[in-house]
Amino acid sequence: MSDRSIITAIQKISGTFTEDRVKMMIGTVDSIEGNTCTCIISDQMPLSGVQLQAAVCDGWLLVPSIGSTVVIMYSTRNDPFIALYSDVDRAYLQVGIASIELLKDGSITLNDGSDGGLVKGSPLVQKLNNLENKVNDLITTFNSHTHGVVAVGSPTSVPTTPISGSLTPTTTSDIESQKITYGV
Numbered sequence: 001m002s003d004r005s006i007i008t009a010i011q012k013i014s015g016t017f018t019e020d021r022v023k024m025m026i027g028t029v030d031s032i033e034g035n036t037c038t039c040i041i042s043d044q045m046p047l048s049g050v051q052l053q054a055a056v057c058d059g060w061l062l063v064p065s066i067g068s069t070v071v072i073m074y075s076t077r078n079d080p081f082i083a084l085y086s087d088v089d090r091a092y093l094q095v096g097i098a099s100i101e102l103l104k105d106g107s108i109t110l111n112d113g114s115d116g117g118l119v120k121g122s123p124l125v126q127k128l129n130n131l132e133n134k135v136n137d138l139i140t141t142f143n144s145h146t147h148g149v150v151a152v153g154s155p156t157s158v159p160t161t162p163i164s165g166s167l168t169p170t171t172t173s174d175i176e177s178q179k180i181t182y183g184v
Contacts, residue, residue: 022075024083029064037064037082039072047072051081061092107179114183117176124175134167 011017027039035056038048050072053061064070068087074080093100101109
């Protein structure tokens with residue numbers, strides 16, 4: 001019987017064969033490489049390939065700040081992954097085909113952001129009210145306008161009320177948030 005089979009037999013008898021021994025260590029984020037990072041462990045030893053989440057899948061993906069302190073978990077069955085973060089640069093939430101990205105500067109992107117910024121309600125309502133008021137002025141002027149009957153040969157003078165003012169063309173930046181974008 002080999003050493004490994006003896007160890008396995010003892011683990012099975014003691015009920016620890018299927019146990020997963022979980023360990024934690026504290027480190028400092030040195031660099032980010034895709035969905036993994038390199039951390040410096042307390043004894044100045046670099047640990048590379050630390051996953052940013054327990055498994056690549058839907059759910060939260062937090063990207064720690066360089067230099068932040070993290071708690072790294074690992075076990076006999078799992079690769080090391082970050083369980084706790086002291087500082088985060090960005091966060092992603094993926095659920096099926098829907099996603100949200102939150103950045104440290106306060107900006108939010110829903111899905112791919114291709115449809116532009118989220119509409120700002122108050123400026124849009126003001127623009128619509130200006131347009132509606134101008135159209136109502138035109139309707140009132142049109143409905144109150146009359147042509148007088150003028151005898152042949154007499155001078156014509158019909159009083160009319162001119163409509164004054166103009167609308168300012170709306171630009172995207174007038175009604176769109178630069179901090180929240182959304183898309184397909």
